[in-house]
Amino acid sequence: xxxxxxxxxxxxxxxxxxxxxxxxxxxxxxxxxxxxxxxxxxxxxxxxxxxxxxxxxxxxxxxxxxxxxxxxxxxxxxxxxxxxxxxxxxxxxxxxxxxxxxxxxxxxxxxxxxxxxxxxxxxxxxxxxxxxxxxxxxxxxxxxxxxxxxxxxxxxxxxxxxxxxxxxxxxxxxxxxxxxxxxxxxxxxxxxxxxxxxxxxxxxxxxxxxxxxxxxxxxxxxxxxxxxxxxxxxxxxxxxxxxxxxxxxx
Numbered sequence: 001x002x003x004x005x006x007x008x009x010x011x012x013x014x015x016x017x018x019x020x021x022x023x024x025x026x027x028x029x030x031x032x033x034x035x036x037x038x039x040x041x042x043x044x045x046x047x048x049x050x051x052x053x054x055x056x057x058x059x060x061x062x063x064x065x066x067x068x069x070x071x072x073x074x075x076x077x078x079x080x081x082x083x084x085x086x087x088x089x090x091x092x093x094x095x096x097x098x099x100x101x102x103x104x105x106x107x108x109x110x111x112x113x114x115x116x117x118x119x120x121x122x123x124x125x126x127x128x129x130x131x132x133x134x135x136x137x138x139x140x141x142x143x144x145x146x147x148x149x150x151x152x153x154x155x156x157x158x159x160x161x162x163x164x165x166x167x168x169x170x171x172x173x174x175x176x177x178x179x180x181x182x183x184x185x186x187x188x189x190x191x192x193x194x195x196x197x198x199x200x201x202x203x204x205x206x207x208x209x210x211x212x213x214x215x216x217x218x219x220x221x222x223x224x225x226x227x228x229x230x231x232x233x234x235x236x237x238x239x240x241x242x243x244x245x246x247x248x249x250x
Contacts, residue, residue, distance in 0.1 A: 001052070003027040003077065003086040004230060005127070007060055008093030010039035012190040013140075016223030017090060018042055022051035024231045029076055029086070031058035031069075031093065054080050060093045061114035066126040073130065085130050088230045091120045091139045091162075096192060098151040109154050116158035121165060134177040136230050139166050141184040141241065147249040159184070163241055170239030179238040181229060186245025188217040212247025221246070 004021050008014040009030025018028045019042070028046060032039035032055060039055035046053040054076045058069050077083045094116050097108055120139060131137070141163050144156040163182050170180040187207040189198035196203045197216050207216040225244045228234070 001025065001027050001081060002088065002231070003029065003081060003083065004088035004090060005073065005086055006030045006090045006092055007058065007123070008033070009090075010035055010042055010055070012192055013185065013188065013219055013222045013226075014090070014092040015042050016219035017092065017226040018053070018223075019045065020220075020223035020227040021088075021230065022046040022049065022053060024227050025051075026088070026227075026231060027051070027081055028053040029073065029080075030055050031060070033057070033059055033093070052080060058093075060119035060123060061111070063118060063122045066123055069123075070126050070130065073127070077130075085132050087132055087135045089124065089127060089131060089135070089137045090226060090230070091124065091137070093119070094140065096152075096155050098196075099154070100151055101153045104154045112154055112158045116155075117161045117165070120162060124169065128173075131178060134235065135179075136235070137166075137169060137173075137178060137180040138226065138229055139163075139180070139182050141166075141182045143184055143186040143243060143245045143248050145184060146243065166241075167239045174238065177235075179235050181238060182241045183222070183226065183229065184241055184243040184245070185222050186211065186217050186243070186248035188219060188222060190219055207248070210249050211245070212250055215246065217244070217246055 004026050006014050006018050009018045010032035018030050022028050043053045043055050056072055139162050141159040144152045145159040166180050166182040187197045204216050
């Protein structure tokens with residue numbers, strides 16, 4: 001059985017990706033920051049459907065805990081699957097802010113860097129010895145790294161950095177056959193960013209009007225894409241940015 005590690009897998013797009021991967025026959029180790037009950041619900045949903053999953057706590061902003069997490073991950077892999085390695089890493093955990101450029105504080109900026117850029121960089125570095133040759137890494141970016149909406153300068157800057165990092169990882173890990181790509185969702189109906197796209201009708205209509213397919217994205221749109229990229233015959237694709245947005249702001 002292939003195994004995927006998903007950061008931020010207890011909610012939103014990470015949760016949906018975990019469920020899609022489990023349905024594709026992939027074992028899942030998901031991380032959560034503070035809501036263990038939500039993570040346990042995802043594990044229960046996967047196991048009730050005949051899959052296999054585990055949940056581990058991780059603060060992706062705290063680089064100092066990554067070595068300990070790696071050890072706990074090794075233990076979970078051994079207990080659950082009798083393995084010391086895994087196949088797919090989905091760097092998904094994150095949060096967003098919506099503030100004009102002139103109102104963004106150094107604290108806002110540093111908080112985003114810690115999770116979206118520094119955390120992705122050093123967690124991937126820490127876990128690389130556990131990823132099998134021929135494995136895959138998928139990092140989350142955003143449509144906002146391609147088009148510009150006022151209020152997202154800091155968040156989009158992080159995602160631009162993730163896209164550059166992904167290309168460098170693809171080059172440096174190619175000799176191991178590890179494919180590294182970036183997934184860039186458009187606006188999705190989740191609780192991300194306070195749930196504005198999902199819960200505020202005017203925002204939802206604005207997104208739909210700017211999208212070629214005429215609606216805002218749904219979690220299943222992204223979860224299905226993650227499962228396809230990681231499990232289908234996509235191993236020869238690396239160093240690419242894949243936008244899954246229904247054609248937003250074309």
